[in-house]
Amino acid sequence: MSDIVHNGSSHFDSAAVPRTSASVFDIFLRFLVIGATSFGGVVPYLRGALVTKQHWLDDKEFVEMLSISQSLPGLNATNMAILAGQKLRGFAGSVAAIIGISLPGAALMYAVGVFYLRHGDHDFVTAALKGVAAAAVGLILSTVVQLSQKSLTGKFDFVFIAMTVLAVNRLHISVPRTLIAVGIIAILFHHPGRAHKGSATQ
Amino acid sequence: MNQIPALARAFAYLSLLTVGGGMAAFPEMKILTVEVHKWLTFTQLIHIYSVGQMAPGPNMMMIVIIGQWAAGPVGAIVTLAAFFGPTALLAFAVGRLWKRLEKWPWRLSIQQGLAPVSIGLLLAGCFTMAKGAITGLETGSVAVGTLLILLRYKINPAILVLGGAVVGLFSLGPR
Numbered sequence: 001m002s003d004i005v006h007n008g009s010s011h012f013d014s015a016a017v018p019r020t021s022a023s024v025f026d027i028f029l030r031f032l033v034i035g036a037t038s039f040g041g042v043v044p045y046l047r048g049a050l051v052t053k054q055h056w057l058d059d060k061e062f063v064e065m066l067s068i069s070q071s072l073p074g075l076n077a078t079n080m081a082i083l084a085g086q087k088l089r090g091f092a093g094s095v096a097a098i099i100g101i102s103l104p105g106a107a108l109m110y111a112v113g114v115f116y117l118r119h120g121d122h123d124f125v126t127a128a129l130k131g132v133a134a135a136a137v138g139l140i141l142s143t144v145v146q147l148s149q150k151s152l153t154g155k156f157d158f159v160f161i162a163m164t165v166l167a168v169n170r171l172h173i174s175v176p177r178t179l180i181a182v183g184i185i186a187i188l189f190h191h192p193g194r195a196h197k198g199s200a201t202q
Numbered sequence: 203m204n205q206i207p208a209l210a211r212a213f214a215y216l217s218l219l220t221v222g223g224g225m226a227a228f229p230e231m232k233i234l235t236v237e238v239h240k241w242l243t244f245t246q247l248i249h250i251y252s253v254g255q256m257a258p259g260p261n262m263m264m265i266v267i268i269g270q271w272a273a274g275p276v277g278a279i280v281t282l283a284a285f286f287g288p289t290a291l292l293a294f295a296v297g298r299l300w301k302r303l304e305k306w307p308w309r310l311s312i313q314q315g316l317a318p319v320s321i322g323l324l325l326a327g328c329f330t331m332a333k334g335a336i337t338g339l340e341t342g343s344v345a346v347g348t349l350l351i352l353l354r355y356k357i358n359p360a361i362l363v364l365g366g367a368v369v370g371l372f373s374l375g376p377r
Binding site: 007014020032034035036037038039040041062067068069070071072073074075078079082087088091094098101102103104105106108109110112113114116117122124127128129130131132133134135136137138139140141142143144145146147148152153157158160161162163164166168169175176178179180183186187188189190191192194195 | 220223224246290293297310324325334338345346353360361368373374
C-alpha cells in the first residue's frame, strides 16, 4: 500500500509521517512527567497528556493502542509507552517513552528497598504494611470486577475464569501451561465463525 | 554467588506471563523468587508489591527491589531490563504489524478468548497474595472495605492503599 494514499479505516499507521513535531527529548520528558505523577493507575494520565494536552494522538488512536496493549503480555503502561513512542518517533521514540515512564517509579522503589532493609522490621512499619497489603488485595479484586464488566463477551467466559483459577490455585499447574491450555480452548470457543457480540475494545 | 544471570532468566520469563496485568505473574513470581532462588520471603514479596501500588508509573516497579536485594544496583537494572525488555520488543513488533493484523479474523477471537483467561490469572494471583495478606478479621475487613469503596466511588486507589497503612498503624500493631 502506498503511503500517499490515505487510508480512512485506520489512523494508526506507524509508517506514516508523524503530524506533530515531538522530538525524542520531548517524548522522554512528557513520559517522565507521567511516570512521576500517575498515582493510582497510568491510563487516565496517559490519555490526559497524549490526547488532551499534547494532541500527539487522537482519541481513536488512543483506544486502538489501549486495546492492543491489553491483549499483549506486558503492563498496559509500558505497552502504551512503546506504541505511542513508536507512532511519534519510531524506535528511538519507544525507548525514550518506556525509560521516561519507568524511571521515577523505579527510583522510588529502589529507595523503598533500601528503607525496608533498614526499618522493615520495626513494629509500626510491619503494622502499616499489613494494612497496605490488605488494601492491595481489595484493589486487585476491584480490578477483576471492573475488567469483567468491561471485557467479557458471554456467560461462558466465567467458566474460563473458573478453569484458570482452579488450574493455578488448586491443581498448581504453572501459569504458562494454564495460559496456553485454557487460552487455546477459549480462543477456539470465540472462533471467527461465531457471531462476535459486543467488543473487547471498549 | 553471582545472581545476575538467574535474575535475568527469571524476570524475562515472568515478563511473558503478565497477560492482563502484572498480577497474572504473581503465583509464578512467588515460586521463583521466594521458593527457588530465596531472594526474599513471601511476606516481603507481599509487602513490596503492596507498597508498589502507591508508587506512580507502571505498577510492577517493586521488581527493582528484588533485583537490588539479590545483586545490588546492577541487579536492579538487570531485573528491570529483563522484566520490561521482552514484552516491549513484542509490543514494538505488533505495533508495526498492526495494519495487517487488524483485518485478521482471528484477532478478535484471540482478544475475546484471552480476556477471561487474563482475568482468571489476575484472580489466581490475587488469591495467592490473599493467602499471605489476609490473616484475620481486621485485614479481611480492610480488603473488603477497599473493594466496596472502589466499586462504589470514583476515588484514586493509591489513596485507599495509603488509607490501609493508616488503619494498619492503628489497629494491627503489637498488642
